[in-house]
Amino acid sequence: MKTASLDKFFNQEFDKQHYFKQSTKEIVKQHIEHTINLNESKNLLNKEEKEELQLDNNIEFTKELINVFEKEQILGLNPKSLLSNLFHKIRTLEYKKTSIDEFKKSGVLYFKLKHSCDEKTCKGCESLSERVFSIDEDINEILEHTCTSAYCRCFLQEITQAQEDIENALKKKQENKGKIPFKLIFLILALLSLAIFMNS
Known part of the structure; x- marks a missing residue:
C-alpha cells in the first residue's frame, strides 16, 4: 500500500544512489510500486552488450532495466540486485517506522x-x-x-512493562554480582575492631 512515508523514503534513498540516472526517477518509482516491472521484457542485452558492461553472461538483463542506470557506475555489478536492494531498503525503513507508530499507540x-x-x-x-x-x-x-x-x-x-521490570531486576542483580553485602562489611569491621581492642 502506498503511503506518504513510502514516498518520503523512496525520494530519500533514490537521491543517495549514484547508480541511477536522475531523469529515470519516476520510472524506478513505478517499478518499486509494482506499477511496472523493468525485469519483464523480451528486449534483452546480447552477449556483447553484457561484456561491455562486465555483467554476468548467465543472467538475463532487459534494456529497460539497464537504461535507468548510469552505465559507467554499474560496471561489473548486478543491476537487478541494485534495484532489489533499493526496494528492500525502502520497505525496511517503512516497516520500522510503522512498528514504532504501533508501539506508541499501544503505550x-x-x-x-x-x-x-x-x-x-x-x-x-x-x-x-x-x-x-x-x-x-x-x-x-x-x-x-x-x-x-x-x-x-x-x-x-x-x-512490555513486565519485561522491563524483569530486565531491570536482572540488570540490578548482575551489577550487584561480586559485591560484598553491606551487613557482611559491617560484621567484618566489627570483628576487626574487637580484635584490635582485645590485643591492645
Missing part, C-alpha cells in the same frame, strides 16, 4: 532490535542487538550510521 515505552542471527547480519546490527531503545529514539537514523548491509534485516520487539 509501549521501550523496544529492542533483534537480528536474524545468520551470516548476512552485519557487525553493526550485531552490536545493537538486544540493546534497549526508548520509543522516542529514531531507530532508522541510528541504523543509517551503524548498519553496513545494503538494507537492514533486523526487526523490532516491543518491551
